[in-house]
Amino acid sequence: MRMIGVKGILVLVVTTFLWTITLAGGGQPKPDVDVTCVFMESCILPCSHEGGIKEDMLWMKANMLIVIEYNYTRTSKDLPVSQQYINRTSLFEDQISKGNASLLLTGVDVQDEGKYTCAIRIGYGYLHQKINLKVEAPVGEVDIEQVGNRIICSSERIYPEPEITWSTSPSSNVTFNTTVQKTDQQLYNISSSLVLSDSVSGLVYSCNVSTRTNWRNATFCPPPCRNKAADVSCSVVGVLLIVAAAAAAAAA
Template sequence: MSHPRLTKASPKPPGITMLQTLLLISLLAVRSLALDVQVPESPLVVLFGMDAVLNCTFSGGVPVFNLSELSIFWQVADTQRSVHSYWNQQDQLLYQEERFVNRTSLFPAHLATGNASLLLRRVQVADEGIYTCFVRVQNYSKAALVMQVAAPYSKPLVTWEAAANPRPGDLVALTCVAYGGYPEAQVLWQDASGHNLTENVTISPIANEQGLFTIKSVLTVVLEPNSTYSCRLTNPLLGDEGHAYVTISAQGMVFPPLALWVTVGLAVCLLGLLVALAAVCHRKIKESCEEMRAEEEAKELEEAKELEEAKACFMHWQKW
C-alpha cells in the first residue's frame, strides 16, 4: 500500500514594506526637485564684432515657480568676475565687470520657460574664454561652456625683393602678408609642384590693440628659371582663407646670335679706334720732338755764330 508523497512548500517572497515605499517616494520626489542646467558641449565660435547668444536652459525643480524665486548668474570661469546677474525679477548689474557694461542681456520673456541664455553684443577678442551659467530655483545648479572668437584675414599678398634682373642661383626673399585675423593663422609655402617649403621660413604674428593679428611670413629661396611660389593661409577656426602666388622669371647669361655679332663688331670697332688714336698720338709726339730738336740746333748755331763774331772783333781790336 503506497502512501502519498509529501513535498515541502516554498517560502513566499517577502513583500515591500511600508517604510521602503515611503523611501522610494521620497527619492523620486528629491529627484523631481533636482535642477538640471544644460549648455552646449561643443565650443561656441563667434565672429569678431558680431553678437553672440550663450545658450543655457534649466529644467526640473518645482514644476511651476514664480520669477521672484529665480536667480541667474553668468560669470567668467577663470576670474569669477560677473558678466550678468538677475534676481528679484530684475537685472542686478552693480558688480558687473566694466568691459561687459551695456553689452549683455537675458531674454525676460523666456525666463519662465527655463531659458537663462545670455546675449553678448559686439564680441571682442578679450571675450574669449569659459563662461559659467548659475541657476537657482529653490535648488541650485550650474554648467559651463566655451566661447571662441574668430576673425577672417585679408587676402594674402606675396611680394619679393631681389636685383632688377634676377638670375638662377640668386637669393630672393618672398614675403606673404595678411591682416586683421584671429586666432593666429597657419602659413604654408609651396613650390609649383606642390612641395612644402619649410626651410628658411620665418613667421611674425603682430597683434593690434583689438587683439587681431597681422601675419608676416618670409621665405628665402635660391631662384631657378621661371620659379612659382605660393603662400596658403589657414585659420584654425574658419579653415582655408585663401592663397596667393608669384612667378619670377629668372634669366640666365645667354645671348642670341644677332646680339653676339653686334657685340663682337662693336668690340672690333673700338679696338680699331684705339689703335688709330695711338698711331696719331705717336705721330704727333714724334713731330713735336723733331720740331723741338730743330729749334735747339738752330739756337746752338746762332750762339756759335755770335761767339765767332765776338772773337773776330776781339782780334781786330788787339791789332789796333
C-alpha cells in the same frame, strides 16, 4: 559716471561669495558647451531650463566676474555688472519665464574668451551650465607680392595666432622666414618671405595662412611665366578652392 560706495562694494563681494557657495552645492551640472564667437560681432551663449525660470539666475566668468544677473523682482539693468560687460550683455527677458536663460554678448573681444557659468535657482539650489567661449578673427585677405628678389606673403588681424606654410609647383625645397606681431586688440599680424630660386625658373609659389578653424591661400608666379594663361592659374585663393570642392561634392 556713478560712483559705488563702500557699502555697495561690500554687498557685491558678499553676493558673489554666496553665489560661489551655492553653486558648489547646487544641482547636477550639465555637460560643458563649446561656443565660438567671431571678433567684434554678437554671440549667443546658450542656457535653458525645461521647467521654466521662476526665481533668480546669474551669468559669471571663471574669474568670478559678474557678467549679468537676473532677479525676478528687478530687471537685469538694475543689478551690478563687471566693468568689462557694461552695455554689452543682455538677456531675453520676455522668454526667461519659459526657461530661456541664454546670454547675448555684443562686440565680442579677445578678452571675452574663457569659461562662463549660467546659474539658475531651482528651489534651494542652483542648476548650472558651463560654456567654453572661444574667440575667432578669421583669416581675411592674404597679400602676396614680389619685392626685389623676395616674395612676401602677409595677412592681418587674425585670432588665434596663425601660421604660414609655403609650397611650390612643381615641388621644390623652399626656406622662408616668418614674423608674427600682436596688435593692441590682441589680434595677430603675420608676414613671411622667401628668396626666389636662381637655379629653378617657372615655379609657382603658394602661401597658406591658417588657424585652428580656417585658412586662406594665395599664389604667385614671377616672370617669365607672367602671361594671360598663367595669370588665371596663379590667382587661385583658398576661398575659391573651397567653392570648387563643394561643387564637386554636390555633383558626385
